[in-house]
Amino acid sequence: MERRRNGKEASKPRFTSPSITYDTRSMTVFSERETVSLTTLGDHPRVQANLCLPDADEGYQYEFLNSEEWVYTESTLHYRGGDWYLHLGFRKAKPVDTGSTTTNGTVLGVDLGVNQIAVTSTARFFSAGELNHTRREFEKTRSGLQRTGTQSAHRTLEERRGCERRHARHVLHTVANGIVEEALKYDCAGIIFEDLEAIRTQLPEADWHSQWAFRTLKNYVEYKADIEDIFVETTSPRNTSRRCADCGFTDESNRTTNDFECQACGNRNHADYNAAKNVAELYLRRGQQSSRRRGVSQYALKSGSRTPS
Ligand SMILES: [Zn+2]
Structure with missing residues (x-):
């Protein structure tokens, strides 16, 4: 479809x-x-x-x-x-393991959010600003047209809705390309997202529109990654925003809106960037079987990579 x-x-x-x-x-x-x-x-x-x-x-x-x-x-x-x-x-069939580097393959962690639609473990940020702006403009038009209530207002509304969706899809395609580019640039064998079903309960501020955007983005990434022979898997988002990606200390007080400051080691970072590293880290820790089958054990950072101990 x-x-x-x-x-x-x-x-x-x-x-x-x-x-x-x-x-x-x-x-x-x-x-x-x-x-x-x-x-x-x-x-x-x-x-x-x-x-x-x-x-x-x-x-x-x-x-x-x-x-x-x-x-x-x-x-x-x-x-x-x-x-x-x-x-x-x-x-x-394509071999599941990626040839010679069977145990030290690298993955890219991706955090999805309401303000930054996606942030990678390599610190690439994709803003949701344009998506949210288009959405707000549409909402404004909608409430105006709904008050009018005429047949032609209804038609105009449907047209605008179509426009908004097309524009949003275009933006999401661009973001998906950027994520796959990032995976290629860092020679990643896989891209890891948070489980979307679980996000629904973890991100109360993500309305149906954000949920739709996450789902669509993930579909686009899956499609584009498959062409490049890069796998896409998910991990539970539990604790990705509360856990310090550097030392592992997990506490509610670590996160304050967009900033993350670890109460144990003092690590300070953008909260979504910290979460993106955790997505990859927790996938590699929790999904031991599937990550072993995939031959990956580390995740890409802006410079270098990290192997969860
Ligand atoms: Zn820490």
Whole structure:
């Protein structure tokens, strides 16, 4: 849906007569159930079909379907003699570990917020000023138009809402590009966000609009990072704003609005920057299994990196 709203076509099967080509967005294979779900043209829901695989358990189809080393890719559906044949395409799966640096890979921590939409552990700040400004302008227009209450006022309101959303998406695309650029610049294997569901309860000042912006931003980053072969994972935001990223001391009194001052070691920093370092730090500490699988053990700082002890 996002893709379609950005003016590009959503993924639909393409007719290359007499067969239809499917990609991984228009087709889902459920190998354990031996079924496939296919997008159809028009507004019909997806079609679920059983895969009739050759009987022999040793059949080569199973080797591919049940292997972690292979993932299905572009496939074609043929209609022949009253039956449908699906020619499944496969490609080698990307290795999870990033080659030679299997244990000292680096991640980038990202903190999301209401004033700074995103701050990285490398101290790059992305202001939410423009998003919030557009939002306020829209709110002003809305209350005016709602008072008018006419049909044409309603139409204008819908247009403005569309404009506001388009502009917000444009800003979020720019921010997402900046985050991925930052990860590339610091040679990061992954980008770590806070878990968005958990943010909802942790950030009472983040209204639905901020929640929408966080979700959209994360989607954009995931899409762009995937192209660069960078993984995106999340960690719980618990204590990211109260914990000192330098010494680990955690206390409510450490944070006062935008400033962070550790009551134990005296470390002073922008609160969101401290939080961004904690996002990466806590991911590496808590998510030991997944971070080990990913081969990452340190996070990028503005200069150098840090390995949680
Ligand atoms: Zn401290």
